[in-house]
Amino acid sequence: MIKLSPSDFYKVRPLFEPLMAYQMFCAGVLNGLYSGQVFVDDSDNPRNGLVSKDSMWWFLAGDAQNEGFNKAINTAIFDRTLSGEKGWGGMLVCYPDDWDVQIPVIFAPRIPIKTNRLHYLCRQMKLNWRTHIPGGFEVRFVDQSLVEDGIEIPGTVANVLALRKDDPEPDHKAAGFVALHNQNIVAYAVIDCIVNKGGDIGLYTDPEFRHRGLAYVTSAAIIEYALSHDVEVVHWDCESFNMGSIRTAEKLGLQLSHEHTMYHLILDPVLHEVNRAWSHLDAGRYKQAVEVCKEHVDAGHESAHPHFYYVLARCCAESGRPDEAMQNLELAAKFGWDSADEMKADFQAMANYKTWDSILEQVQSNAQAKGQ
Numbered sequence: 001m002i003k004l005s006p007s008d009f010y011k012v013r014p015l016f017e018p019l020m021a022y023q024m025f026c027a028g029v030l031n032g033l034y035s036g037q038v039f040v041d042d043s044d045n046p047r048n049g050l051v052s053k054d055s056m057w058w059f060l061a062g063d064a065q066n067e068g069f070n071k072a073i074n075t076a077i078f079d080r081t082l083s084g085e086k087g088w089g090g091m092l093v094c095y096p097d098d099w100d101v102q103i104p105v106i107f108a109p110r111i112p113i114k115t116n117r118l119h120y121l122c123r124q125m126k127l128n129w130r131t132h133i134p135g136g137f138e139v140r141f142v143d144q145s146l147v148e149d150g151i152e153i154p155g156t157v158a159n160v161l162a163l164r165k166d167d168p169e170p171d172h173k174a175a176g177f178v179a180l181h182n183q184n185i186v187a188y189a190v191i192d193c194i195v196n197k198g199g200d201i202g203l204y205t206d207p208e209f210r211h212r213g214l215a216y217v218t219s220a221a222i223i224e225y226a227l228s229h230d231v232e233v234v235h236w237d238c239e240s241f242n243m244g245s246i247r248t249a250e251k252l253g254l255q256l257s258h259e260h261t262m263y264h265l266i267l268d269p270v271l272h273e274v275n276r277a278w279s280h281l282d283a284g285r286y287k288q289a290v291e292v293c294k295e296h297v298d299a300g301h302e303s304a305h306p307h308f309y310y311v312l313a314r315c316c317a318e319s320g321r322p323d324e325a326m327q328n329l330e331l332a333a334k335f336g337w338d339s340a341d342e343m344k345a346d347f348q349a350m351a352n353y354k355t356w357d358s359i360l361e362q363v364q365s366n367a368q369a370k371g372q
Helices: 006-020 024-031 067-078 099-106 145-150 153-162 214-227 243-251 270-281 288-296 306-318 322-334 340-346 356-368
Strands: 037-040 048-053 057-062 088-094 111-122 138-141 177-183 184-195 200-206 232-241 255-266
Touching: 006 024, 006 037, 006 048, 006 057, 024 057, 024 184, 024 243, 037 067, 037 177, 057 243, 067 099, 088 099, 088 243, 099 255, 111 270, 138 214, 138 270, 138 288, 145 153, 145 232, 145 255, 153 177, 153 255, 177 214, 200 214, 214 243, 232 243, 255 270, 270 306, 288 306, 306 322, 322 356, 340 356
Parallel strands: 057 088, 200 232
Antiparallel strands: 037 048, 048 057, 088 255, 111 232, 111 255, 138 177, 177 184, 184 200
């Protein structure tokens, strides 16, 4: 596997053109707008290429049957050539689809975490989102005034500020809107990757404030802003099981472009299995989620990961077994689960159980011990 110099990136662009049409990070690296690494099998006439951005966004194209290149990728993953010494792993998107059968080889010995995704496009926004802001909330543009007002800035929003800072054309780099409640940012929608007049949107709402339309208003605000500031198309990408994101996209009037697949790999073997369990749970594959968790939990083992028990609790709750759910939730707290807000949101229907208060107290104690 050969690393190309940036001046030679043009050699591999024909392989990646289908991905560059909707993967803005891939297009940004190959167009020289973002830093990244590009690897090929042959520096003069590449049959295969691998693009890496920020050590965790990976894009693969070319001949899926090139065994030597596939094995070289596997080596580059596990010797941290791609992720770096501090990296956690990566998310991989491939073209064409026949790469699917090669991913187990490339990720070995990890079992690939495969997610199906939907890609939406938006070229116009005619909604009056201002009339949909719920009472008690304020929607503001992301600029330095947020910092000046003493508002705590989450990482993604801070990145937008950094990208815009001192740039003569900041709207060509990034923009965003936040929803405030009691001077706290509880939701945001940002476009922080803009390539060839295409912008990639990302959004988040605090679990405590979901189902209030905040994703809708912040997304509509940033899409409206971007399309009036030289962006011609906004890209929206989400998991096929993320009904909240899908409903928001459809409510905004976005058009479904296509489906595609993303593969996740986490270098830490335990965390990889934890995320494999979560991926099954999120997709409603409760049986598979339980199987993954039961492979790794032992009720008396002091190193058991709390997420396995938490996922088991969620699966039991979704399957109509509340007593088992509470038993696993208690074990999750015992082994270190520390998100009280998430627990209260996920298990609201069980708050009257006699063990609820003691479990919640343990979870809050875990959070305090971690300094949260």
